[in-house]
Amino acid sequence: IGTVFPSAFNNAVFIPSLAPLVLDGKNKDIDNDLDPYTKDKNSGVSGQIDLDLGGVTLTSITAYRHWYNFQQRDGDFRSDAPRYVNTGTAAGDVRSHDRGDLKFDQFTQELRIASANPQFFEYVAGLYYYHTKEVDFFNRTVTSCTASTLPTVGGLTPCAAGSSTFVTNEGNADFTTKLTSYSAFGQGTLNFTDAFRGILGLRYTEDKVSYDFARRSTSLAAFSGVNPAFASAGSIKDNGWSGNAGLQYDLTDDIVAYTTYTRGYKGPALNVFFNMLARDTGRIDPEKSDAYEVGLKTRLFDRRLTLNLAGFYAKYDNYQANFLDIVAGQVVTRLTNAGTVSTRGIEMDFNAAITDDFSLSGGFNYTDAHINEFICPPGAAVTCAAAINGKPLPFAPKYKGTVTMDWRLPLNIDGFNVDLNSSLVYQSRTQFDINQNPNAFQSAYAIWDAGIKVSTDDDKYSLSFIAKNLTDKQFVIQRIPNGTSFMRQITPRDAERYFGVTARMNF
Incomplete structure (x- = not known):
């Protein structure tokens, strides 16, 4: 909190x-009475077959992945709820506990053919199949105090075991979602000359998304964080084209100029979540984008400096975004077609070998990502309107930059090397809420890390000492509004100073 x-x-x-x-x-x-707990199990297997047929290579890639996740969470964020009879000023004083698990399976198959030798027309083409199935269970248990024999103090009637009446209700939901996607793709490079080439790619995708959902409740009416019983099922289909076109020109052996256009397609979706109602069963249309980029890739000063520059612009229609809303008194994330957004900017990265033992690398980008026209999801409880048009997109800081130094100390110790490294990362102010909650942001900050590494000449053995966040800078990676009541925040491990040691041996 x-x-x-x-x-x-x-x-x-x-x-x-x-x-x-x-x-x-x-x-x-x-301050929880239910320990937050997450358990993940991941497994997978993949196999690749490559056949050299002379002028072409035929490739088959088959893969399967499985993910199991269990979580429990204290939904009231307190260790002593409920303290009072759930009326008047104390209305909403309940204990809320969440538990849930999911099983996710994914299977993919790709068949690809590619030209094997440099020639005027170089190509790759193929077919792709993608299938996922996710099975979810979620439980929310809510306990309130409905009566107490203890005396009222200041308009609040306290509750205690043996002196009060406690009522527990719960909601349980089982839901399954499936996605099946087929696509055919191809991309070719036309080598007009040794220095000038064109690129053209195209992809066609067919998507089908389906779900079934059933929520059971011990109450006929909604209670804190749980809507009444509801069941639904359905499926949607869609298809779309995506692709790219570009030109590359070698100004010299070490300088390449390019320009590209990309048409993007993100398939349809369904917003399936624990508290969903009939209003939430509608389709979320595919997101489509048009993106343009122009840039230079260079190697300068006898290739001791690599410098890349790019300018970009992209516009997204039917933008699929997460919207924080209040459902039955609890914050939920609703996926929605949020309208039209766009992003533009410049980016640069470099790597400079100042001497044989000292180098600098890093990058910088300026991004203006904002909402062009926002569309509120149906039945949104949180107020949203055209007032947020022109506002920044969440998780899109305007400025980001990093610089890293690596220095091999000239100590001339026979058989050993000593390396120093240090990095500085900067990020400007970041908004976390697409609805522009004035408190859901992180101010600009910079993080400074450093380390020293001792290694053998053959790099078989090494010992590294690291120092993270030397200035002990506090920051968060998300702030989540709980309506107008309070703000939750997620703090990463690197938001405080710490030290470590790493030992490595290469066989």
């Missing part, structure tokens, strides 16, 4: 309950 906003409930119940947590943007502590 980060920021908590003043209200009758927060002032009387929520904030005192969270004590002694310090409720601000630097808080990393929790």
Whole structure:
């Protein structure tokens, strides 16, 4: 929990309950009576066959992956809920616990043919099959205090075991989603001259998405975080073309200029989630994009400096975005066609060998990613309107940059090398909420890391000492509004200073 906003409930119940947590943007502590827990199991197998048929190569790639995930979460974020009878100022004082699991299976098959030798027309073409199935179960258990014999104090009636009546309700949902996709693709390079070439690619995709959903509830009416029983099933189909076209020209042996156009296609979707209702069963249309890029790739100063520059512009229609909404008193992420967005900018990366033992590398990008025209999802409880048109897209800082130094110390120790490295990463202000919540952002920050590595001349053995976030800079990677009540935040491991040691041996 980060920021908590003043209200009758927060002032009387929520904030005192969270004590002694310090409720601000630097808080990393929790106050739960159900330990947050996640268990993941991943497995997979893949096989590739390549046949050399002389002028062409035939390739088959078959792959299968499985993912199992179990999670439990304290949905009320407190260790002592409920404290009071669930009426008046204390309305909403409930204990909420979430548990769920999913099983995800994915199978892919690709067949590809490619030209094997340099020639005027070089090509690759193929067929691709993709199938996934995800089986989900989710449970939300909510306990409230409905009556108490304890005396009322300040308009609040406290609850305690043996003196109060507690009622528990729960909702359970089973839902399955399937995606099947077929595509045919091809891309060719036309070598007009040794220095001038054209690129043309095309892909056709057929997608089918289906689902079945059933939610059961112990209550006929909605209660905190759980809608009444609901069941639904359906499927949608769509198809689309995508592709690219471009030109490349070698200005010299070490400087290449290029320009490209790309047509993008992201298939249709269905928004299947625990609290879904009939209004949420509609299709989410495919997202389509038009993108343009122009740039230079260079190797300069006897190839001691690699410098790449690019400018880009892209526009997305039927943009598929996550929208934070309130459903039955709980925050949910709803996938929606959010309208039209665009992004433009420049990017640069470099690698400079200043001396044989000292090098600098890094990059910089400027990105103006904003909402052109936003469309609210049907039945959205959170207010959203044209007021956010022109506002920045979430998770898209305007400026990002990094610079890394690597220096092999000239110590002339026989059989050993000592290397220093240091990096600085900068990111400008970042908004996390597409609905532009004024508190859901991270201010600009920079992270400084450093390390020293001792290794043998043959790199068989090495020992590294690392220092992360030397200035102990606090930052978050997401802030999630809980309506107008409070703000949750996710803090990564690197948001505080720490040190480490790595030992490595190569066989």
